[in-house]
Amino acid sequence: MEFPAALFPSYFGTGPPLEEGGPAAVAGWGEHGQVLEGGPGRRQVQPTFVPRRGAAGERWEAADAAAVPVLLPSAGCWIPSPVPQDILYRGGLCTKLRAGKSGATLDFARQLGHFFVDHPEDAFGSLGRLLHKNFYLGNAKLKRPARNSTIRMTALLEDINRLEARRGCPRQHLTSRLRWFSHLCRDWLFEVPLGLLADCLHEELMQQWSNLLFDDSFTGGALAWLPPEDGGTPVGRLVHPGGQAMNHLCFQDVVLEELPRARGSPAQFELSGRIRQVAAACVDGQDFVGVRSDYHCGVWRVPGRTGAAPAPLQVISTDVPASCLTVSPHLPGELSVCTQSGTVYLWSVETGLQQLRHDPQTMFFRDHSPWRWSDFTAHPRVLSCADRTGLQCLDARAPKKCHFDLFKVGEEAGCQQGERVVLPMYLGRAHPSQYLVTTQFSVYVLDERLPLVPVLKWAHMMKAPPLFAHLMPGNPRRSHKVLLGTSRTQELLLLQYRGKRASSRVTAEPGLLCAHVPASLLLGSPAALAFMLTSFGAVSSGGSQSACQLAGTPQKLHSIAECLQHLPTQLPHRHHLLQQRLTAPAAGLTATLQEDGLHKSMVVFQLSEAGDVFCQRLTHKAAQPPAPPLRDEATTAPGSSPLFEAPASSPQGLGTTALRYRRWLRALSRACREPPRHTWPPSLSQRRLFTRRDLEGPAGSSSLQRQMRQRLLQTMQEGGRIQRWEPLALQPPPLPQTLEPDPLSTRLTAAWAGDWEQWWEDRTSFSVAQRQQALRERRRRQKRARGRRSLSASFTSSLTYQSELSELSDSGPLLLSPGRPPILSQEGSPPAGSPAVRSPPMSPAPGEALLSSQSLRCRGIPKERQKTLRDYLSVWAEGPPEPSEPPGSQASQLCIPSSQSQLSSASQPCRKRPRMGF
């Protein structure tokens, strides 16, 4: 590869950056930078000049109004990563604390509190068990002997609640009781020493916060495109992470049609960590795919033939998180790995790992970031290695001795203060000795042969640092294209640059060009004029290498989140979910060029942290006529959604796009259905319900059974139903089996005979009567042994039981009786719109079993309340069944005598309800 005969002029200085730092919103516009003589060797005519930036580039236009999903969302809901509100302090103190320089205050106390609440076993497990007896949660005052060894916690809890309510009040004082308690307990109550726990939590919080500000673990991106080998078939492979934890590596065949379409199911590999980066390179017709997670790196080989299965080759694990994995474009099975401690390895599948460098310090000046990167260069034995301060090249044969500086954050490259390297990338497919370096402000193209001086520099003006880059190499006739992508803001920027002047093969183009020249000259369009001149200059140069220049203007592509405005209106909570999903930070980027006769198009894929892959197609517009009113200017009226309206140009394109969205939305709502599992009514397994012996039941089959069986068989043949689906027709809950000698057989017989309803009626009334009898019995016994009764503690538990009881006695039979007699029906579907709501299952009848202290303890009812409950139930049994009252009124009516019968009239209403027999 030839070196350009002349480079653009530039000053060269050494040392730290002079220019003051800071992002400049428009720094990339309106500058040519420098100019260089374009056509050497023509003395007669006037010299022509080409600019470093501002030459005409290719014209690419988006085919659709927004990016379109490629894959359906995977099952299982995505867990969004934390947002600033989760860990920042909110409240009155906030403003006061924010006066400091840091700007953000982490809500340390809240997080620690979360830990105690969410993991009480881990936080207080053993001491909690030890001290269980010494904490009293009741409302009642403690008696003398108990008071010596027991603390009453209720007051303490009240204090805490009061404190919570007064949060943000500037004049809040800690109650002395709380202070006393915390002084007393601070040292010994916690399972993990509080200081240690706090340190760990604080460290984690700081980590989370810095990740929120800038998360570099996804540098490089976790999406790769493996193009088909021959280029003839439009089937390539998309390599992307999937699954809820993003730990499944998927190789998905994708057909590039009007809209890329997934074909077949992907080859999947489950990995033991979240996939951070997927890197791929094609060597000798085979694709090598490197996958990086925090502590593991793996390499897969994908044979060039379509349909061949990817084969895992090797996995390495690291002690510290790996920060980079790149695949050699020169030698099969070679990769480079960097870890956060500053170690760089050359990893060969055949010979293993070779450590090239170990240096925890950064290269050119001190920077705190542990991030390291490395990539390959034009020489297969020379690797570049980078940290935030710059790039060096190392010779793997003598890494200690042979190295040179390729890029330095400093005056050499005209950097700004505070500028840091974000992503270096070897541009070998475009030019073997060129390199791309992005920082948060600018993008640089470097040439190894002229280190330290960028051959191209441009301020990219992106809102976040570009973590992803993808190169689409051009050829002598076409510019190289570089896509830059950011993570949090999902920005995508398309740049074009030329490293080589058009070769003699271009001579076919002037004719084509000239056709447009008069028109553009008439209109005096400077762009068209520049285009004409540069192209002529290009033709005259005849294939020699020219200095690198930026072509065309940078172009913004659609981000995933932008499609939100085009989607049909959703319910607010759906909209929120969708918004959350679509605005998830980007996690990768890849693209491919597709040439099909005259039509050239570019397909850009973008991956989000939620695992969604969206794509967009750009079409190449050949030599530009001085564009009449731009199409896109017309279509960007807010609120309009050309995706779902038929554009005149592509009638069939609309259908597929809109359809794709509908399918994706439907799948998403299915995957992220809201109700968590535990709120569903529990279903009963039949295996638990009937034991084997139960089912064997009466030996021999009666004629009824035979008949039944026959009908069953018939129904099955006809594809009908035995029983119509009805929300109310439920299996009744199991009943205590001791009441009947063989309840199952009687029940089944009754059911088969058709008078099951009657049987149930009988049965429930019987059992209620029986239980009432039993309770009455008990009450009488208790009356006899009457002492002081306590019905203290909270009302709630007793209320529950009361309502359950009343339900059982009043509406029980009504609820449990099936709406209509169970008949074998062959009618079609259940009535449309009948909700699949099942009534809540009945709690078991509160018979003796309920009242036994054993069972009460099992239900988690504290000891001191067990007696209360038992008393209450016994009382209830006496009274006539009455409709349950609304809880509110009951709470005010019910008066509970304290165990000491010292009625403090101020707090508790006097006892009434004589019907209860008190």
Add this chain to the structure above:
Amino acid sequence: SSHEHKLNFKKSKEACLNYIQDALLQKQWKRAAEFLTCYVESLEKDYSRERVGPSEMIWRIGTEILWHHSQSSMKEFSCFMEQMKTLGVKRYLKVCLEHVFHLLCNGQIDEAYQNLSLAESWRFGEQTAIQDKEMKLIQAYRGLLDYYSWSKQKNILLEHGEDGFSDLAVEQEMHGYFRKAAVNLKEIIKIPGVWDIFVKCYVDLLEFYGDHNEARQVLNEYAYNSKFPANPNAHVYLYQFLKRQGESKNSLISALKILHDIVPSHELMIDFNTMLQKSKKRKKRRLGLEVIFAALDYAGWKENAKAWSCLVRQVKQIVSSEKHLDWIKQEWNPRKEWWPAFHFSRYLAKRNWQENKSLSYEKALVAGILLGKDCKYFKYVSRQGCKAQLKRFRMLKKFVNRHDPVHLRISG
């Protein structure tokens, strides 16, 4: 209140800027222009203390829009630029320079020259370091344009000279251009930087007037001053100058040796190798082998048939004479681990054969000598060659078979 007003104003300014940015990035020049007319208002109430003030933003955005807007003209552009020059004193030179660049790219050389002269005479208080640099660049570009005028006059003179007719006025004018160009160009190339185009022009001037010593000094300074970046072109220019001067082989070789040390993959390495191969001295031929091996290490040279034929020539010579096999051994040893996969895989044999038969011939010969006749690359190519009944490939097979034991001695 006024504070709130400021805040709101700032917010709406930012929003407007965002709209403009969005439009620019989507090539919606008209929309951007409309927003920019609103943004101009921000000039009146510029409360910002930011590094980049609104006047610079308007300059940059306006320029970009005028470059691309379908209805803009050069005249409008120049008018806009003149206004922008008066907007900010600090940026005056920068805007001038950019204006000149645009004129140059659009072929308006004379206007550009006028603008440069105007900018050169601009004075305002004390100059900052950046302004100083910009002023030097302005002078250098004026020098460059003077050089082009000089070169034009020179060509006229040369043509007329052929007719045996000389024009004194034209000659006078030419010398005038020379003086103006030389003064300015000489200034800038003293400062560390990449000044390829200026150096080339300056040396051309000096050579024309026979000041070879000065030219040599300038080129030496440009190539060897450690304050300058390691620019391969500096060495190339020096080498070309020495060649034009008819310098001895030795000085050419030493110039190229330094280039080889800096950039082993430079395209001049082929010339260097040919030069060294022809040398009588063993040491130089040895260096030649090293140079060509080193060049072929690079991915950019992988399919360079010329380089491979250089290597073949030298390897053939060494193998046939059976002398200095240790040279090959020394070069081959550090490469035998990775060259087979890098150059001589079966996949590459297939592809090279399909795309470039002569390249595959050269590579097969090297592979056969270095790896023996059983190597995949050689086997594939020689079989294909024999199948296609190419005489050359039969000879190749014979040669490799005859020298098959060599590979054992090399790798042993």
